[in-house]
Amino acid sequence: MLEIKNLKSRIGDTEILRGLxxxxxxxxxxxxxGPNGSGKSTLAxxxxxxxxxxxxxxxxxxxxxxxxxxEPEERAREGIFLGFxxxxxxxxxxxxxxxxxxxxxxxxHHGLGEIDAFEFLKMAREKMAGLxxxxxxxNRGVNEGFSGGEKKRNExxxxxxxxxxxAILDETDSGLDIDALKAVALGVNALRSPDRAIVLVTHYQxxxxxxxPDFVHVLSQGRIIKxxxxxxxxxxxxxxxxxxxxxxxx
Amino acid sequence: MTRLPTDKLQAIVGRFPTxxxxxxxxxxxxxxxxxxxxxxxxxxxxxxxMFVDDxxxxxxxxxxxxxxxxxxxxQAVGDTPGVxxxxxxxxxxxxSALAELNAALLIDGLGIRIDGELEKPIGLLVxxxxxxxxxxxxxxxxxxxxxSSGDVIEYHVSYGAxxxxxxxxxxxxxxxxxxxxHVRIQDRARNHxxxxxxxxxxxxxxxxxxxxxxxxxxxxxxxxxxxxxxPGADVSxxxxxxxxxxxxxxNHTRVDHRxxxxxxxxxxxxxxxxxxxxxxxxxxxxxxxxDGTDADQxxxxxxxxxxxxxxxxxxxxxxxDDVKCSHGTTVGQLDEDSLFYLRTRGLDKQHATQVLTRxxxxxxxxxxxxxxxxxxxxxxxxxRLATLIQSDEDFSL
Numbered sequence: 001m002l003e004i005k006n007l008k009s010r011i012g013d014t015e016i017l018r019g020l021x022x023x024x025x026x027x028x029x030x031x032x033x034g035p036n037g038s039g040k041s042t043l044a045x046x047x048x049x050x051x052x053x054x055x056x057x058x059x060x061x062x063x064x065x066x067x068x069x070x071e072p073e074e075r076a077r078e079g080i081f082l083g084f085x086x087x088x089x090x091x092x093x094x095x096x097x098x099x100x101x102x103x104x105x106x107x108x109h110h111g112l113g114e115i116d117a118f119e120f121l122k123m124a125r126e127k128m129a130g131l132x133x134x135x136x137x138x139n140r141g142v143n144e145g146f147s148g149g150e151k152k153r154n155e156x157x158x159x160x161x162x163x164x165x166x167a168i169l170d171e172t173d174s175g176l177d178i179d180a181l182k183a184v185a186l187g188v189n190a191l192r193s194p195d196r197a198i199v200l201v202t203h204y205q206x207x208x209x210x211x212x213p214d215f216v217h218v219l220s221q222g223r224i225i226k227x228x229x230x231x232x233x234x235x236x237x238x239x240x241x242x243x244x245x246x247x248x249x250x
Numbered sequence: 251m252t253r254l255p256t257d258k259l260q261a262i263v264g265r266f267p268t269x270x271x272x273x274x275x276x277x278x279x280x281x282x283x284x285x286x287x288x289x290x291x292x293x294x295x296x297x298x299x300m301f302v303d304d305x306x307x308x309x310x311x312x313x314x315x316x317x318x319x320x321x322x323x324x325q326a327v328g329d330t331p332g333v334x335x336x337x338x339x340x341x342x343x344x345x346s347a348l349a350e351l352n353a354a355l356l357i358d359g360l361g362i363r364i365d366g367e368l369e370k371p372i373g374l375l376v377x378x379x380x381x382x383x384x385x386x387x388x389x390x391x392x393x394x395x396x397x398s399s400g401d402v403i404e405y406h407v408s409y410g411a412x413x414x415x416x417x418x419x420x421x422x423x424x425x426x427x428x429x430x431x432h433v434r435i436q437d438r439a440r441n442h443x444x445x446x447x448x449x450x451x452x453x454x455x456x457x458x459x460x461x462x463x464x465x466x467x468x469x470x471x472x473x474x475x476x477x478x479x480x481p482g483a484d485v486s487x488x489x490x491x492x493x494x495x496x497x498x499x500x501n502h503t504r505v506d507h508r509x510x511x512x513x514x515x516x517x518x519x520x521x522x523x524x525x526x527x528x529x530x531x532x533x534x535x536x537x538x539x540x541d542g543t544d545a546d547q548x549x550x551x552x553x554x555x556x557x558x559x560x561x562x563x564x565x566x567x568x569x570x571d572d573v574k575c576s577h578g579t580t581v582g583q584l585d586e587d588s589l590f591y592l593r594t595r596g597l598d599k600q601h602a603t604q605v606l607t608r609x610x611x612x613x614x615x616x617x618x619x620x621x622x623x624x625x626x627x628x629x630x631x632x633x634r635l636a637t638l639i640q641s642d643e644d645f646s647l
Contacts, residue, residue: 093605
């Protein structure tokens with residue numbers, strides 16, 4: 001589904017990704033771990049199409065097509081969803097409007113008509129109930145005055161509504177209490193299917209207690225330096241990152 | 251009341267401020283002067299009001315106790331418990347050429363006193379329009395008795411292809427512990443001129459919440475002067491201006507903190523597109539001894555094309571120590587992070603831009619202090635925004 005080869009990317013004069021390769025197939029859940037500044041968030045932003053990051057080398061294909069050629073909105077409509085580490089607050093645009101506009105943009109792209117208003121509300125309420133969100137959040141400004149946990153739940157709500165083929169969740173677990181963490185995990189696990197892939201970018205192993213990954217990768221200095229199964233995450237939790245880096249450098 | 255001879259009136263017009271005056275640096279009143287001169291030369295007749303249907307339409311659209319000033323003449327006087335109405339012969343404080351002209355040409359001054367808790371808003375419709383060049387004056391004095399509260403809706407509108415210049419003076423006295431909610435809607439014809447001065451006097455522990463919406467007009471100058479001479483005042487005002495080709499909208503505000511403690515905050519937002527110019531000049535003066543003053547002012551502008559021009563100037567003058575003052579001015583484009591966020595949700599760049607531009611304006615409408623006026627303001631704003639964010643190819647954000 002997603003194939004990244006030798007990806008190099010920089011912001012301004014600072015090179016952040018230095019030859020990163022990764023293959024993600026349908027049905028798989030990948031966890032990308034690594035210390036702060038290793039390039040985890042950059043990878044997520046580059047896949048989503050952030051223009052601040054310049055891709056200087058390598059390739060990214062999504063479902064066989066060159067992803068780097070596409071605008072951020074085209075990537076979204078093709079089925080990529082980025083759950084932000086720091087979701088922005090947008091006062092004056094309500095949640096319901098954004099969810100509907102996002103759904104309709106995707107539907108239009110796939111030759112479908114606009115979603116029926118009744119269907120939309122029914123779907124939104126169901127998904128919100130599943131995430132333990134009060135339906136009144138629908139009429140609030142996007143993330144406006146939301147707590148950290150509410151913002152992350154809201155990201156998961158958007159993901160649940162848009163049903164992406166590839167979901168990249170950037171530090172979705174950071175700053176969450178245990179209830180919010182469970183709700184987020186529930187939302188992610190509900191999305192798991194043989195047709196979809198999920199990439200979890202995370203600093204801590206904690207999230208992986210609730211969402212079991214098929215693969216765990218360690219990112220350091222813009223490269224994946226070690227890959228393994230879920231036991232690698234546990235080992236990282238116990239031993240930290242230094243031993244992996246030393247092994248990779250040695 | 252006998253009117254001054256024409257040559258005296260012409261002399262007043264000749265003393266109108268020019269761009270050489272610091273306070274009028276960016277706003278050239280030549281058009282107001284020319285219209286006034288031509289109208290005086292032609293006999294200075296008060297035109298009979300046109301657009302009777304529009305009066306009915308507007309007063310029917312907002313549930314309020316309406317007072318109508320049409321081409322300077324008091325046409326309708328509302329009657330409601332707790333409100334005392336007086337006709338005023340003369341506007342006081344003729345301390346500038348504009349105020350002098352207002353006093354000299356005033357037909358009907360309107361005095362409104364509010365006692366107790368008003369149930370329905372007071373609606374003040376200032377409507378102008380004539381077949382020929384015309385000039386009109388309005389003078390409205392609103393007095394909130396101590397401990398009273400109420401909503402006021404000022405609605406300025408004009409029609410017609412002929413040149414029109416309206417010169418309005420509004421004076422609001424808010425008594426001790428009284429609470430006033432006030433909105434001003436300005437939807438004048440795109441070729442008309444208005445100079446408007448609003449002065450607010452705050453009583454002890456008085457509260458004033460205000461929002462002005464400049465959605466129309468050709469050349470518009472608003473002066474908003476707030477005088478805090480009693481402790482405990484709480485002043486909050488917003489302003490929104492939407493401008494396109496040919497429009498010039500100038501908001502000058504001045505808040506005098508003469509005593510403390512008191513709070514004042516203001517936020518003006520503008521969306522400009524095409525060849526137009528807007529001005530925001532926000533002055534806050536914290537006088538000696540006004541300890542415990544908290545003053546905040548902000549002005550944010552979105553320029554949707556290169557031809558649009560904004561002159562934004564915050565001015566803080568502080569003559570005491572125990573104060574908290576802040577100001578912030580931004581001129582620019584939409585927040586890049588918000589734009590990217592919406593695009594990652596599948597909205598294309600143009601759509602995301604429209605959504606964010608609309609939200610920028612809608613935010614101020616949402617918190618307008620008079621609920622009864624919100625529907626009308628929203629409708630006018632959406633109508634204006636539709637042209638503002640869709641019509642120009644120069645749509646380069």
